[in-house]
Amino acid sequence: MVKKIPPNYMLKLLIKEAVKERKIIHSQVDLAKIVLRKLRKKDRGYVVSPFRVKRLALEIPQIEVKIKTKRVPKPKRIRKCPVCQSKVRPVKIKNLVGKMVTVAYKCEKCGFEGTKESFLPYEYIFIWKG
Numbered sequence: 741m742v743k744k745i746p747p748n749y750m751l752k753l754l755i756k757e758a759v760k761e762r763k764i765i766h767s768q769v770d771l772a773k774i775v776l777r778k779l780r781k782k783d784r785g786y787v788v789s790p791f792r793v794k795r796l797a798l799e800i801p802q803i804e805v806k807i808k809t810k811r812v813p814k815p816k817r818i819r820k821c822p823v824c825q826s827k828v829r830p831v832k833i834k835n836l837v838g839k840m841v842t843v844a845y846k847c848e849k850c851g852f853e854g855t856k857e858s859f860l861p862y863e864y865i866f867i868w869k870g
């Protein structure tokens with residue numbers, strides 16, 4: 741069977757439909773599964789990754805994407821945004837001895853912001869705002 745890549749507009753439509761039906765979806769894998777089911781009703785060859793579904797969901801104004809973060813004991817240097825995979829900018833402030841320290845990271849593209857400790861998300865939540 742030939743694999744087919746669905747176009748963005750089609751995916752966005754189905755993502756909207758999925759989140760609207762459920763009102764809230766608790767993970768990007770769940771959302772991708774529902775969208776894929778809908779796609780395969782149109783054509784069994786369609787494929788889509790959870791990452792792409794999530795990235796497109798972020799562009800839909802009626803959907804709010806939230807992230808549940810987990811705290812990790814020793815955070816590593818953060819380079820990429822967990823939401824859109826863009827480069828993140830460290831937010832630095834001076835400490836008491838005048839040294840610049842990184843206290844958080846911010847993504848310029850999607851606006852995701854987190855402290856070092858909270859920057860490693862483990863799940864996304866999609867909420868229908870209507």
Ligand SMILES: [Zn+2]
Pocket residue numbers: 821822823824825826847848849850851852
């Ligand atoms: Zn981002």
